[in-house]
Amino acid sequence: MPFLTLSHAPHLLPVVARWYFDTWGHRVPGWTLEDEQQRLEVFLHDNELPVLLMATDNDMPVAAAQLKFHERTERPERLHWLGGVYVCPSHRGHALASDLIAALMQKAQGYGVREVFLQTEHDDGGLYAPLGWEPLERQTHRTGVPVRIMRRVLPLARQAR
Numbered sequence: 001m002p003f004l005t006l007s008h009a010p011h012l013l014p015v016v017a018r019w020y021f022d023t024w025g026h027r028v029p030g031w032t033l034e035d036e037q038q039r040l041e042v043f044l045h046d047n048e049l050p051v052l053l054m055a056t057d058n059d060m061p062v063a064a065a066q067l068k069f070h071e072r073t074e075r076p077e078r079l080h081w082l083g084g085v086y087v088c089p090s091h092r093g094h095a096l097a098s099d100l101i102a103a104l105m106q107k108a109q110g111y112g113v114r115e116v117f118l119q120t121e122h123d124d125g126g127l128y129a130p131l132g133w134e135p136l137e138r139q140t141h142r143t144g145v146p147v148r149i150m151r152r153v154l155p156l157a158r159q160a161r
Contacts, residue, residue: 001062001096003103006043006052012061013040016054019064019086027143042068049111052084053104055096063087065100067108071119072139072149080108082118082152085127097127109154116154119147128152 006013017037025036043052043066050068054061064086071081082104087096108116118133120126125135125148133150141147 001055001057001099003053003055003100005046006040006054006064007046009054009056009061010044012054013037013044015061016040016052016064016086019088020084023086024143027145049080049108049113051104051107053100053107055087055091055100057091061088062091063096063100065097065104067104067113067116071117078117080113080116082116098131101128101131105152105154109156114154114156116152118150118152120150121145121147123148125150 017040021033021036025031042050052066055063066084068081068083069079071083085097120128128150133152136149136151139147139149
């Protein structure tokens with residue numbers, strides 16, 4: 001299944017924004033679908049972070065994940081975050097999330113990123129623990145939902161010779 005960045009398919013932004021709003025954004029008081037669409041505009045550029053990567057099937061997005069800056073602002077030293085990991089229900093169970101995350105971590109290494117953080121509602125780490133993410137602490141999301149903060153340290157990218 002091909003992967004592409006949102007910057008290479010900006011016409012898909014409304015589809016991804018709808019996923020994110022329906023899954024998480026509706027929990028934020030006063031947040032709208034239009035707010036979600038505007039928030040994703042930061043991903044409409046090439047060759048730099050942040051990046052939103054999508055899996056497509058017949059030119060339609062079926063999964064997405066983001067590598068972004070400062071998901072949680074109370075710890076500014078935690079710069080790079082994985083977020084927005086979403087797979088359409090019809091495509092779940094085929095390792096798409098794991099594949100997207102692996103591709104994003106490879107991109108992160110290429111940009112010299114050494115550690116990436118995430119937050120998940122699954123206290124046991126859910127999908128992320130088997131992929132090498134270590135639990136750090138529990139916090140409460142701004143929506144009142146308890147989340148587990150996790151970290152993954154990336155190896156240094158190999159230099160081309």
